[in-house]
Amino acid sequence: xxxxxxxxxxxxxxxxxxxxxxxxxxxxxxxxxxxxxxxxxxxxxxxxxxxxxxxxxxxxxxxxxxxxxxxxxxxxxxxxxxxxxxxxxxxxxxxxxxxxxxxxxxxxxxxxxxxxxxxxxxxxxxxxxxxxxxxxxxxxxxxxxxxxxxxxxxxxxxxxxxxxxxxxxxxxxxxxxxxxxxxxxxxxxxxxxxxxxxxxxxxxxxxxxxxxxxxxxxxxxxxxxxxxxxxxxxxxxxxxxxxxxxxxxxxxxxxxxxxxxxxxxxxxxxxxxxxxxxxxxxxxxxxxxxxxxxxxxxxxxxxxxxxxxxx
Amino acid sequence: xxxxxxxxxxxxxxxxxxxxxxxxxxxxxxxxxxxxxxxxxxxxxxxxxxxxxxxxxxxxxxxxxxxxxxxxxxxxxxxxxxxxxxxxxxxxxxxxxxxxxxxxxxxxxxxxxxxxxxxxxxxxxxxxxxxxxxxxxxxxxxxxxxxxxxxxxxxxxxxxxxxxxxxxxxxxxxxxxxxxxxxxxxxxxxxxxxxxxxxxxxxxxxxxxxxxxxxxxxxxxxxxxxxxxxxxxxxxxxxxxxxxxxxxxxxxxxxxxxxxxxxxxxxxxxxxxxxxxxxxxx
Numbered sequence: 001x002x003x004x005x006x007x008x009x010x011x012x013x014x015x016x017x018x019x020x021x022x023x024x025x026x027x028x029x030x031x032x033x034x035x036x037x038x039x040x041x042x043x044x045x046x047x048x049x050x051x052x053x054x055x056x057x058x059x060x061x062x063x064x065x066x067x068x069x070x071x072x073x074x075x076x077x078x079x080x081x082x083x084x085x086x087x088x089x090x091x092x093x094x095x096x097x098x099x100x101x102x103x104x105x106x107x108x109x110x111x112x113x114x115x116x117x118x119x120x121x122x123x124x125x126x127x128x129x130x131x132x133x134x135x136x137x138x139x140x141x142x143x144x145x146x147x148x149x150x151x152x153x154x155x156x157x158x159x160x161x162x163x164x165x166x167x168x169x170x171x172x173x174x175x176x177x178x179x180x181x182x183x184x185x186x187x188x189x190x191x192x193x194x195x196x197x198x199x200x201x202x203x204x205x206x207x208x209x210x211x212x213x214x215x216x217x218x219x220x221x222x223x224x225x226x227x228x229x230x231x232x233x234x235x236x237x238x239x240x241x242x243x244x245x246x247x248x249x250x251x252x253x254x255x256x257x258x259x260x261x262x263x264x265x266x267x268x269x270x271x272x273x274x275x276x277x278x279x280x281x282x283x284x285x286x287x288x289x290x291x292x293x294x295x296x297x298x299x300x301x302x303x304x305x306x307x308x309x310x311x
Numbered sequence: 312x313x314x315x316x317x318x319x320x321x322x323x324x325x326x327x328x329x330x331x332x333x334x335x336x337x338x339x340x341x342x343x344x345x346x347x348x349x350x351x352x353x354x355x356x357x358x359x360x361x362x363x364x365x366x367x368x369x370x371x372x373x374x375x376x377x378x379x380x381x382x383x384x385x386x387x388x389x390x391x392x393x394x395x396x397x398x399x400x401x402x403x404x405x406x407x408x409x410x411x412x413x414x415x416x417x418x419x420x421x422x423x424x425x426x427x428x429x430x431x432x433x434x435x436x437x438x439x440x441x442x443x444x445x446x447x448x449x450x451x452x453x454x455x456x457x458x459x460x461x462x463x464x465x466x467x468x469x470x471x472x473x474x475x476x477x478x479x480x481x482x483x484x485x486x487x488x489x490x491x492x493x494x495x496x497x498x499x500x501x502x503x504x505x506x507x508x509x510x511x512x513x514x515x516x517x518x519x520x521x522x523x524x525x526x527x528x529x530x531x532x533x534x535x536x537x538x539x540x541x542x543x544x545x546x547x548x549x550x551x552x553x554x555x556x557x558x559x560x561x562x563x564x565x566x567x568x569x570x571x572x573x574x575x576x577x578x579x580x581x582x583x584x585x586x587x588x589x590x591x592x593x
Binding site for chain 1: 327
């Protein structure tokens with residue numbers, strides 16, 4: 001097990017390096033001169049040449065691209081993400097401040113999706129062909145067809161504005177109420193997806209030999225469903241959570257925009273609009289890392305759920 | 312598709328609903344100028360922000376510039392369809408080619424292509440597209456590029472695994488035995504026998520492409536006003552969210568219906584060619 005984790009972790013390294021390379025190339029080809037934009041901002045619209053030259057020197061923009069790339073990589077190794085072109089903030093501090101917001105948002109969404117999806121899928125599989133089954137299937141197909149930000153806006157309109165139950169937007173770190181609507185909007189797609197996969201894999205597992213054996217030796221219905229069917233059906237569910245988490249992390253960008261949450265996604269949008277390359281690099285890199293780490297965790301999780309899977 | 316296949320397709324209620332929606336949306340997109348009461352950019356400020364049914368000239372109300380929402384939503388179908396289809400065509404060609412080449416030639420080619428695929432896969436499509444739109448600048452044409460070169464990994468993996476299994480077939484071995492060239496084998500045997508699933512996964516991706524395009528539009532990085540792109544219409548509608556919620560509701564419904572159509576159709580096609588998944592979802 002441990003060797004598997006270590007091996008998987010080592011396999012990460014070339015991927016991460018390649019990702020940093022792609023991000024660096026794409027973002028450093030950006031048109032427009034960041035130093036010019038910044039200097040122009042200082043002098044109320046008039047950029048003076050010394051100011052620009054000084055900023056270019058300070059940010060190391062005069063060095064050739066490969067030097068800048070290796071400096072970027074070297075910084076990453078020391079946990080140094082650089083400083084923002086726009087605000088001069090140290091980016092590792094900015095990320096430290098914003099990451100919890102995004103992680104909470106994504107975490108609550110996944111939790112809601114897993115709990116909701118499992119419940120609906122479980123009920124749908126037991127009451128096959130019933131109204132619950134139909135609702136579950138419709139939710140599943142609507143969930144993957146609807147834009148998250150629109151679900152967010154509609155939830156805001158009905159729950160926050162019409163009923164006045166929850167705050168419309170904003171964030172305060174101690175108050176979980178601000179995250180409920182965003183998480184529901186972000187998790188909606190996965191509730192349907194997980195319900196659908198739970199249902200079909202439960203029906204699939206129910207026809208396996210070991211389930212028949214369990215029934216034949218006289219285990220109660222509860223025990224058969226809970227221990228045998230449910231546990232085995234978790235494997236494909238875990239797979240879907242891993243595969244789709246990229247979509248989920250990416251969509252925190254839109255959801256944070258809708259609800260005004262100060263997370264990584266918001267940082268990305270603001271820095272794109274402000275041509276702030278170091279901030280963009282940091283935000284994208286953190287998202288890719290989160291996605292890769294979650295998938296590694298899921299690969300490890302397989303072994304615990306299904307003893308037949310060995311590495 | 313054989314006669315049998317058509318019959319099986321028609322028996323699937325979902326697939327038929329999906330196909331109907333897709334045909335309807337295509338019809339609207341093609342005949343938008345004839346169906347819409349106004350041009351999408353025509354607006355009269357005297358009529359700004361009329362509600363649904365408030366004025367008989369504007370069935371679905373007007374936006375902040377007094378433009379007819381019905382016309383804008385109908386014209387929007389053109390943009391979303393165009394983005395979805397062009398992006399998926401590009402993704403299918405890129406992913407299909409890489410997957411077939413990797414699967415067929417194997418060895419180093421396969422290793423390189425799989426590495427590139429895995430790396431690309433680890434950057435979420437929306438994020439990759441966002442970065443590319445930042446590089447290329449907003450606009451419809453750049454949207455085609457940003458979405459067309461980022462979402463091919465699934466297709467590539469499928470094409471590769473399909474090629475690997477076709478390669479083991481007797482007829483490929485026979486072709487090799489009589490001295491067929493590699494290129495001839497690729498085009499005469501491998502491609503025709505692995506093309507169907509590739510096309511289906513391409514169709515399934517159209518819905519996602521439309522969703523991502525809408526997200527980019529919503530963030531202000533997609534197609535630019537006055538083009539009636541549904542995502543950017545939603546983003547404008549947000550400014551009038553509390554007084555004129557229909558500006559945010561209508562484009563969302565349009566996106567939902569269109570993407571739903573493509574997803575239902577794609578699911579139906581997949582069931583048709585892949586009996587295994589059919590068994591699973593029954």
